[in-house]
Amino acid sequence: MPAKSVRYGTPDPAEPVVHDLPPMRYGGEEVPLQLQVRRAADGTWRAKLIFGLGESDAAPATAEIFCAESESDLWQSVRDLRDHHFRDLYRSIVE
Numbered sequence: 001m002p003a004k005s006v007r008y009g010t011p012d013p014a015e016p017v018v019h020d021l022p023p024m025r026y027g028g029e030e031v032p033l034q035l036q037v038r039r040a041a042d043g044t045w046r047a048k049l050i051f052g053l054g055e056s057d058a059a060p061a062t063a064e065i066f067c068a069e070s071e072s073d074l075w076q077s078v079r080d081l082r083d084h085h086f087r088d089l090y091r092s093i094v095e
Contacts, residue, residue, distance in 0.1 A: 014038055014039055014040070014041065015038065016036045016037065016038040017036070017037050017038070018034050018035070018036050018037075018050070019034060019035045019036075019037065020032070020033075020034055021033040021034060021035055021078075024083055024086045024087060024090070025083070025087075026087055026090055026091070031051055031052060031090065032051070032052055032053055033049065033050070033051060033086060034049070034050040035047050035048070035049060035050070035066075035078060036048050036049075036050055036061075037071070037074065039071075043069075044067055044068065044069060045066075045067070045068050045069070045070065045071050045073070045074040046064040046066060046067050046074075047064060047065075047066040047067075047074055047078070048061055048062045048063060048064045048065060048066070049061060049062045049065070049086070049089060051090050051093065051094075060090065060093040060094050061093070062089055062093065065089075066078060
């Protein structure tokens with residue numbers, strides 16, 4: 001019988017976690033979109049958008065433009081954005 005994995009401690013909430021979002025269309029191409037979320041030292045949740053594959057530091061990204069008191073509030077602010085907002089943010093970074 002396989003053993004269950006055991007994890008000691010909890011993950012550090014200050015350590016950024018990257019989440020995949022649905023890709024966006026820009027200039028006839030599909031651009032992968034990711035959200036990097038972390039909990040700041042003051043307890044607020046902060047996030048930035050990463051356009052393309054965030055495997056390197058060269059991927060275009062915003063500053064931490066999302067900030068909220070709770071993680072659910074942060075996600076709500078991301079969900080409230082529409083495609084044209086993502087395109088405008090991307091265009092402001094790459095052009």
